[in-house]
Amino acid sequence: MSTVDPRTSPETVGTEAGQRRAEAVEISGWGARFHFMQPHNLSFWVYLALTAIGAFQAWAFFAPDAGFYAEGFAVAAVLCGLCGLAWLVWFHHIDRWERQPGGLVVAALVWGAVPATFAFAMTVNTAMLGIYPKLFGQEWSANWAAGATAPFTEEAAKLCGFLLLMSLAPRLIRTANDGLIVGAFIGLGFAVFEDFLYAASSTARAFGTDPVGNAVHMSVVRIAVSFASHPLFSALVCTGAVYLIGTAAQPRRVGRGAAFVVAGMFLHFTWDDAGGLGGGGLGNFVVLLASVVIGFTVLTIAFRRAAPREYQFVRDILAPEVEAGVVTDAEVDGVLDKRARKAFVKSAPTRKARRARTHLRRAVLDLAHDVAREKGEDTESVRHSRSEVERLRAVAG
Template sequence: MSDAVTDTASSEAEHRRQEALEVSGWGERFEFVQPHNLSFWVYIALTAVGAFQAWAFFAPGAGFYAEGFAVSAVLCTLCGLAWFAWFRHIDRWERQPGRLVAAALLWGAIPATFAFAMTVNTAMLSIYPKLFGQAWSANWAAGATAPITEEAAKLCGFILLMSLAPRLIRTANDGLILGAFIGLGFAMFEDFLYAANATARTFGTDPVGNAVHMSLTRIAVSFVSHPLFSALVCAGAVYLIGTKAQARKVGRGLAFVAAGVFLHFTWDDATGLGGGNPLLLFGVMCASVVIAFTVLTIAFRRAAPREYQFVRDILAPEVDAGFLTDAEVDGVLDRKARKAFRASSPNRRARKARKHLRRAILDLAHDIASAKGADTEAVRHSRAEVERLRAEDGIRQPLDS
């Protein structure tokens, strides 16, 4: 009877794992080249248009301002790499495949920036002064244009990526992470565009100084920029569309999309909202920063439970076999449980081991997903790493030891 109960529990745990892998898409590979998918050709065509537009914009001045352009490119790239490393660090649940991340970055950098946003923004910004005057345009034109055109441009790329990777992009967390990468590509090239324009506007006078000044100015405010805006918009889009893994929630989706657009507006039109008063301008920017990170935190917390459930289900057979405990899995997912687990360590070495144990358990979940639940060499290696960390100074030994 006991063996029958055990077999039933094991069967249920395996069923939970396989269902989670099917619904979540964890461990799926991404193939960018899809000749039979229309979205692939749309992506390629718009990227080609963006590349042509970028060449047409930069090529005439490249020879005259090469030094300033080079300095700007280096500074903007270094900033972008720092943010890239951070985004990869927080991509802790379903790790987005490198090719999918590259496609997101490329869309933000080339098609969204040059095929869409720059073309439409230039046209609109030339119309506003004629309709409303120079004073109004100086304060409000950017916010009346960019939040709509630029967020729509980035969102178009995200929709294309959803159709190219329908089994990978399924949750709001996927929208947050990939939206951030799309926004990062956009921000890097927009920052470079501003720096290049600053060099060209002075007709080559102190090109390096102007390039450095503008690049550092843009970098200084990059913590509230396109990655944050598009992360919210793309997460909202996932809620609006709904997927096999994410229930459709229209109200929440509209709220996150509106939040991304609104925050973009407050950042672009901070001068107008400040009414020309430097102190009020500073207050507007501070308020925008606080609201931005508050909404972003809410977005991640709303997205987390779905990812938590996937982790629990993927690791269910490991818990059922006694290799992991529910408390250890809770320590991976729950902040309070994690702090309590580390605080109960008998010494510093054990605290350090328990800190790394969380990452090791997540690595095990990722390796199981990549193996589709099979007992591969990578899975066995991850189990061995969990055992090694657990064995150090007072951490619970596996039940079968």
């Protein structure tokens, strides 16, 4: 039960703060629900059709060998699945602002895993990789064919799914930050199934010789480099697409959008063609290391460029709460500003108080989510969030 005085409840505060909140909730789409079943939306049927094609292609690829190498396939599936689960938990952790609904996350993962991998990329890649040796020779193809194909075919395949999801969830995918998060989930689905594909293929190519050992070796190799692969590439490409298209919540920035799309594709190229760029041996390692450093630097820049829009939504959604004294400006700053957050936590008098202030930051952000989901109504969940803020503030001193 909240101890906020009803006379100063945010619902009774003047209209300016309330108007800011209403506009922020409307423009941002925070709190909107996701409904996958949309029979009147053409994108829904396109998504289903391409997923069915991808599933059929996957079955046709794996079924002939599944009975012979079932043990190796099972080990590869478990290892790659566990790696994907670990990344899924991490992506959910960094999805701090408008938390993507579970249904949308599943739709993104499925697109990356099935249609993007088997209906698009695998088919086109196989055709292109068969053409290059005839045009440019085996040596050129060994060094450059992968980088001349995958950055275009695979990123386009993942981007197609992102555009379909934008059509299915136009109120949920509106900002550059949404592009980063949803793009990362699409890339994660692609990476997990690609890793499994490599591990399963290594078992089959060895004609059943030590199937478990081959599956484990290839899975570990793929997992070891998974932190700088498809989730990173597609996060950059998809956030670039949001800037290029523009939405109600994200003004169009053509130059910035093109830069992020090109960056994602370029990093994909350097990763796939490290052998050609590095010339073998230590040179390959240097190229891969440089690609990782550049990739995470660009990703950091992308998150920082996307953050101010989300920060403003938080401030506007919580404006009536600040006026009513439910939260303070310092507490909101502690959620949004890194320096203010550190100072806020460090200034606590005891370890217990510091821990409480850390939880208080999360409670303030949870309050913003609940208020947005309830469209500013004074519901039980909103009252509970307010009381939790007050409880943690008392503990934090």
